[in-house]
Amino acid sequence: MIQPVILAGGTGTRLWPVSRKSYPKQFVVLDDAQSLFQQTIARVTAPGFAAPLVVTGEDHRFIAQNQLDDIGVAASEMIVEPVGRNTAAAVLAAALRHRDAPDTVLLVLPSDHAIDDVDAFRSTLMRAARMANRGKIVAFGVRPDHAATGFGYLQVAGGHQGALLISAFAEKPDADRARQMLDDGDWLWNAGIFMFRVDTVLAAFDTHAPDMVAPVEAAMALGSTDAGVCRLDQTAFARCTSLSFDHAVMDHLTRGVVAFELTCGWSDLGSWQSVRDRGQSGDGSTVTTGNATAIDCQGSLLRSETPDVKLVGLGLTNIVAVATDDGILVADMDHSTEVGQVVETLRSEGSDQAEMFRRCHRPWGYYETLSLGPRFQVKRIMVSPGAKLSLQSHVHRAEHWVVVSGSARVTVDDRVSLLSENQSTYIPLGAVHRLENPGKLPLHLIEVQSGCYLGEDDIERYEDIYDRVAVA
Numbered sequence: 001m002i003q004p005v006i007l008a009g010g011t012g013t014r015l016w017p018v019s020r021k022s023y024p025k026q027f028v029v030l031d032d033a034q035s036l037f038q039q040t041i042a043r044v045t046a047p048g049f050a051a052p053l054v055v056t057g058e059d060h061r062f063i064a065q066n067q068l069d070d071i072g073v074a075a076s077e078m079i080v081e082p083v084g085r086n087t088a089a090a091v092l093a094a095a096l097r098h099r100d101a102p103d104t105v106l107l108v109l110p111s112d113h114a115i116d117d118v119d120a121f122r123s124t125l126m127r128a129a130r131m132a133n134r135g136k137i138v139a140f141g142v143r144p145d146h147a148a149t150g151f152g153y154l155q156v157a158g159g160h161q162g163a164l165l166i167s168a169f170a171e172k173p174d175a176d177r178a179r180q181m182l183d184d185g186d187w188l189w190n191a192g193i194f195m196f197r198v199d200t201v202l203a204a205f206d207t208h209a210p211d212m213v214a215p216v217e218a219a220m221a222l223g224s225t226d227a228g229v230c231r232l233d234q235t236a237f238a239r240c241t242s243l244s245f246d247h248a249v250m251d252h253l254t255r256g257v258v259a260f261e262l263t264c265g266w267s268d269l270g271s272w273q274s275v276r277d278r279g280q281s282g283d284g285s286t287v288t289t290g291n292a293t294a295i296d297c298q299g300s301l302l303r304s305e306t307p308d309v310k311l312v313g314l315g316l317t318n319i320v321a322v323a324t325d326d327g328i329l330v331a332d333m334d335h336s337t338e339v340g341q342v343v344e345t346l347r348s349e350g351s352d353q354a355e356m357f358r359r360c361h362r363p364w365g366y367y368e369t370l371s372l373g374p375r376f377q378v379k380r381i382m383v384s385p386g387a388k389l390s391l392q393s394h395v396h397r398a399e400h401w402v403v404v405s406g407s408a409r410v411t412v413d414d415r416v417s418l419l420s421e422n423q424s425t426y427i428p429l430g431a432v433h434r435l436e437n438p439g440k441l442p443l444h445l446i447e448v449q450s451g452c453y454l455g456e457d458d459i460e461r462y463e464d465i466y467d468r469v470a471v472a
Helices: 036-043 061-070 086-097 118-132 175-184 198-208 210-222 234-238 272-279 333-348
Strands: 002-008 053-057 077-081 105-110 137-142 153-160 163-170 187-197 224-226 229-231 257-261 287-290 292-295 301-304 311-314 319-323 328-332 359-362 365-373 376-383 391-393 397-405 408-412 415-419 424-427 433-436 443-451 460-463
Touching: 002 036, 002 086, 002 118, 036 061, 036 105, 036 118, 053 061, 053 086, 061 077, 061 359, 077 086, 086 105, 086 198, 086 210, 105 118, 118 137, 118 187, 118 257, 137 153, 137 163, 137 198, 153 257, 163 187, 175 187, 187 198, 198 210, 210 234, 272 287, 272 301, 272 319, 272 333, 287 292, 292 301, 301 311, 311 319, 319 333, 328 333, 365 443, 376 433, 397 408, 408 424, 415 424
Parallel strands: 002 053, 002 105, 053 077, 077 229, 137 257, 287 301, 292 311, 301 319
Antiparallel strands: 105 187, 137 187, 153 163, 153 187, 163 257, 224 229, 319 328, 359 365, 365 376, 376 443, 391 433, 391 460, 397 424, 397 443, 408 415, 408 433
16 A cells, blocks of 8 residues: 655745745646646545645645545645745655554655646556565656756666666756756656655665754654644744755665656646646647637747636747736746746745735635725635634724625624625624634625724634634
């Protein structure tokens, strides 16, 4: 039985403006009816695989849980990282959770990859598991079809039963080195997928990254576990070095490491160019998604995420244009791997669009700002069936709620009332209040805030079923 470990903690800057820190790439629907995270879960929901273990961040655990619920899959456990510490700490935490079963085979999967032939992928994993059971650390590679500079590389030689011997690891090369690797023919792209037994990888950490072990062990010992969620202690986990699994472990290994080649139509969807390439039919055509129209365009990608924004391209060649309701990216396709620089620039400018969307997801649903001005803000709020906001109060603002559809149970101090469509209520400044959806349909309402300060940190929580901190 293979134990999948799904790494879902990335921030997704390379596909801005569709992917941002508050709702990153792995949870976005790009080229299918499901998000990349959901597609990853589905690939390992099959005979021979245990229920997935998901490693994600505090900001994303409810998004991950909601998406698991949407596809009817229950995780064996969710490990919640209080701060990001890259993939090595995540892998180590997953391995330590299975320390009492040292012969368990772990399959480490990024949650933001796309794969065309799922059956071929699973077949390769099953063959690789036989090598992992023998104490090998298994990496997975992809045969390059162009001189890519955005991947690490594995140099491989002949092996046995599909397992290729790894003779060298290489970081992301420059263009000249990438062309040389392509010409050499013995290099594979490093897909970032790994397989090993628990005792094998823990021994590798003890040898090559021993300083990481104690902080992660302490974070687990001092953390809390409840209802299938393991929350790591923030102070201890923050002491752990931030390293990728490749840097912490793989780069130091010279023996006991093999690679399997993936021939299943793999892509990391790491740039808008790769998204375009997956959507093309091979004829250099332009790919349009959503509310977008291309006129006399070649080799371009036009994508509009909102019906309110009509995106039209005229006479474009090799251009990416992506529009959301609060951001538009226009770039030469050859520079699409550099979109992360856009996010850094926006951060330096103090732009909210660097990391946040207008729609902010919460464990109970979502809200989005419709209008914001001096001393007022108008929001649209959706509360999922059976969900409830925390019992809270505000120091600086009062609120009006108007129910658009569904039913709302409203608590204001010691008064509880039930509101239906077109009914409203007023929450005075300082009142202790709560909003609940007791119905079976989503609750939609309009919130009008007024006051001298309207920031999201003006919340004092007294009770919260989602175990969030007292002050937002």
